Amino acid sequence: MRNIAEAVNITTPALYNHFKNKQSLYLAAISDTFENKSELLLQALSGQEKPLLRLHRFITQLSQVLHDDPDFHRLMQRELLDGDEERLRYLAQEIFGASFQQMMELLVELNPDCDAHSLAVIIIGMVQKPYELNPLDRFFPDSRQQHNNPAYISGQVMAVLSTYLGDTV
Amino acid sequence: MRNIAEAVNITTPALYNHFKNKQSLYLAAISDTFENKSELLLQALSGQEKPLLRLHRFITQLSQVLHDDPDFHRLMQRELLDGDEERLRYLAQEIFGASFQQMMELLVELNPDCDAHSLAVIIIGMVQKPYELNPLDRFFPDSRQQHNNPAYISGQVMAVLSTYLGDTV
DNA sequence: TTTATATTAATGAGCGTTAATTAACAAGAT
DNA sequence: ATCTTGTTAATTAACGCTCATTAATATAAA
Numbered sequence: 001m002r003n004i005a006e007a008v009n010i011t012t013p014a015l016y017n018h019f020k021n022k023q024s025l026y027l028a029a030i031s032d033t034f035e036n037k038s039e040l041l042l043q044a045l046s047g048q049e050k051p052l053l054r055l056h057r058f059i060t061q062l063s064q065v066l067h068d069d070p071d072f073h074r075l076m077q078r079e080l081l082d083g084d085e086e087r088l089r090y091l092a093q094e095i096f097g098a099s100f101q102q103m104m105e106l107l108v109e110l111n112p113d114c115d116a117h118s119l120a121v122i123i124i125g126m127v128q129k130p131y132e133l134n135p136l137d138r139f140f141p142d143s144r145q146q147h148n149n150p151a152y153i154s155g156q157v158m159a160v161l162s163t164y165l166g167d168t169v
Numbered sequence: 170m171r172n173i174a175e176a177v178n179i180t181t182p183a184l185y186n187h188f189k190n191k192q193s194l195y196l197a198a199i200s201d202t203f204e205n206k207s208e209l210l211l212q213a214l215s216g217q218e219k220p221l222l223r224l225h226r227f228i229t230q231l232s233q234v235l236h237d238d239p240d241f242h243r244l245m246q247r248e249l250l251d252g253d254e255e256r257l258r259y260l261a262q263e264i265f266g267a268s269f270q271q272m273m274e275l276l277v278e279l280n281p282d283c284d285a286h287s288l289a290v291i292i293i294g295m296v297q298k299p300y301e302l303n304p305l306d307r308f309f310p311d312s313r314q315q316h317n318n319p320a321y322i323s324g325q326v327m328a329v330l331s332t333y334l335g336d337t338v
Numbered sequence: 339t340t341t342a343t344a345t346t347a348a349t350g351a352g353c354g355t356t357a358a359t360t361a362a363c364a365a366g367a368t
Numbered sequence: 369a370t371c372t373t374g375t376t377a378a379t380t381a382a383c384g385c386t387c388a389t390t391a392a393t394a395t396a397a398a
Contacts, residue, residue, distance in 0.1 A: 140286070159333070
């Protein structure tokens with residue numbers, strides 16, 4: 001609370017005129033960070049274009065979001081580690097529910113026999129992990145600039161996926 | 170410190186007969202949790218068998234480790250979020266360096282043209298993300314038991330990968 | 339005049355840590 | 369065998385600091 005107050009140039013108790021307590025300020029921060037992202041992702045998945053194109057658009061969008069807003073990524077990770085049941089439900093249902101559903105339907109279109117749920121999770125992992133491992137990356141061999149580039153990452157992910165999904169279209 | 174002391178049935182100051190301070194206790198906990206895992210993963214990658222088989226063994230082993238030792242997974246995530254430079258270097262070099270190197274060499278064997286570094290990260294993401302999203306999973310549609318089963322997860326991951334890597338062997 | 343928003347000062351709880359002391363036990367000297 | 373000594377590991381009590389939060393009060397705008 002002291003850090004936040006300092007960052008917005010007021011004293012700590014003045015924060016309590018705007019938020020009931022630390023918890024409610026945190027929830028407001030989470031909501032503000034998450035809510036506009038979910039719409040971006042849903043839009044990328046929707047449309048009348050060919051499924052593989054929409055998948056590509058989603059992967060690129062997710063990669064871009066993770067790259068452009070590190071706070072979003074960090075808050076997400078922190079919630080997964082420490083979020084209580086109520087916050088996790090909020091995240092799963094209000095924030096990512098619609099996108100996840102849409103994603104699964106898209107995957108079934110591409111491959112009716114696949115386990116869409118499992119595949120969706122795997123794809124999210126492919127895109128997100130490069131950013132998650134980013135703090136470690138400079139200590140790994142063969143670390144290069146492009147490994148943190150959204151376009152490059154989504155290209156790599158699509159290369160792997162399109163051989164698996166492309167044949168079934 | 171109070172919680173740990175209570176868990177081991179001594180008083181808090183007695184802990185300081187065993188560890189200099191909280192930081193050193195934490196480092197000891199991390200080392201103990203991480204060090205034997207890295208050897209398991211390296212073993213799975215090594216050997217004279219066909220590359221695709223070794224990859225499968227690695228993915229299964231990683232999946233198994235993440236499933237069997239949730240503390241390992243949680244500590245890893247926490248270090249990625251909050252680890253200082255020294256601890257991240259330790260993790261990248263001492264713990265996962267050899268496995269990562271071996272993994273890259275294996276991927277080059279499978280596809281000499283691929284970006285092994287990028288691909289290695291993506292594969293780790295495919296395996297790890299199901300466990301990372303596990304707390305969220307029960308709020309998602311189509312949530313099933315098997316999505317937390319190591320054998321099932323590694324099967325799904327291999328299904329995606331083998332079409333991409335298998336053709337190039 | 340009321341409402342919103344800021345301030346200074348203080349409170350109470352929790353934290354890591356240290357001080358001072360004691361009990362248990364092993365090793366060497368008598 | 370007993371006594372001395374040193375080490376290890378436990379205890380109770382307390383310290384100093386940080387934290388979120390509240391009380392009491394002031395200021396500015398509607």
